[in-house]
Amino acid sequence: MTRVLDWREVSREPIADCRIFSVERSTAESPTEGSRHSFYRIVSDDWAQIIPVTTAGEVVLVEQYRHGARRVTLEIPGGLVEAGEDPAVAAMRECLEETGYRAAAVTAFGRVNPNPALFANSLHTFYAEGVERVADIQNTSTEHTAVVLVPLRQLAERLRSGEIDHALVAAALWRYLHGRPPI
Numbered sequence: 001m002t003r004v005l006d007w008r009e010v011s012r013e014p015i016a017d018c019r020i021f022s023v024e025r026s027t028a029e030s031p032t033e034g035s036r037h038s039f040y041r042i043v044s045d046d047w048a049q050i051i052p053v054t055t056a057g058e059v060v061l062v063e064q065y066r067h068g069a070r071r072v073t074l075e076i077p078g079g080l081v082e083a084g085e086d087p088a089v090a091a092m093r094e095c096l097e098e099t100g101y102r103a104a105a106v107t108a109f110g111r112v113n114p115n116p117a118l119f120a121n122s123l124h125t126f127y128a129e130g131v132e133r134v135a136d137i138q139n140t141s142t143e144h145t146a147v148v149l150v151p152l153r154q155l156a157e158r159l160r161s162g163e164i165d166h167a168l169v170a171a172a173l174w175r176y177l178h179g180r181p182p183i
Contacts, residue, residue: 005031020044020080044121047114049078049168050091051127051176052101058149059173060101060131061164065144074148074158075169078123087111087124095131097138098145103128109175114168125172152177 007028016023021044029036052060059076066073077098081090092103106126114123137145150158158164159173 007031010036015040040118041120042118044080044119045083046081046087046122046124047078048081048087048090048094048124048126049076049172050095050103050106051076051109051125051172052095052099052103052131053127053129053152054101054132054149055130057152059152059155060095060099061148061150062098062145063148064098064146066166073166074164075166076172077145078169081124088126091124091126092128095128096135098143099147100133100135100137101131101147102134103131109172109179112168112171123168125175127176 007030009026009028011027013025014022015025021042024041024043026039026041027036028039054060061074062077063072063074065071077095078091079094079098081087085093088106088108091106095101095103106128109125109127111122111124113119114121137147139145155173156177159170164170164173
């Protein structure tokens with residue numbers, strides 16, 4: 001059986017600083033033939049997302065405009081993990097800022113790479129049950145969210161229909177539906 005080997009990076013240079021991420025060019029050497037090739041990588045701090053569930057069994061989702069898709073999407077709260085911040089704390093902070101719901105504690109669902117072909121960071125996923133609305137939404141000048149409460153029994157259909165189509169959100173929600181302990 002043939003093993004796939006890591007490529008050896010021989011140089012790296014910054015290409016663009018885009019405020020919340022940067023782009024770099026990496027030159028790497030093939031482990032099988034020694035040829036060199038340029039690759040581009042998006043460098044960002046880690047991200048955290050949270051699946052907040054109320055005591056009534058409703059998932060707290062957010063609608064927000066996404067510039068890449070050029071439309072409003074339906075997602076779970078999430079965002080950048082600030083330098084030195086614990087991902088669990090970041091998930092709870094994002095939940096409060098984007099929805100006004102507070103999570104007293106979170107359970108980790110683990111970490112994934114958003115897209116290993118392009119990204120160097122990780123996405124940390126959590127869920128919290130028994131979240132409570134305690135504040136108003138705290139949007140920034142570039143982020144506007146609205147809360148949508150979806151009963152757990154409707155979540156799978158919202159995923160199947162494509163209403164929730166953000167791949168990282170869909171992966172987390174399917175994992176939650178099929179891997180969480182019963183409420």
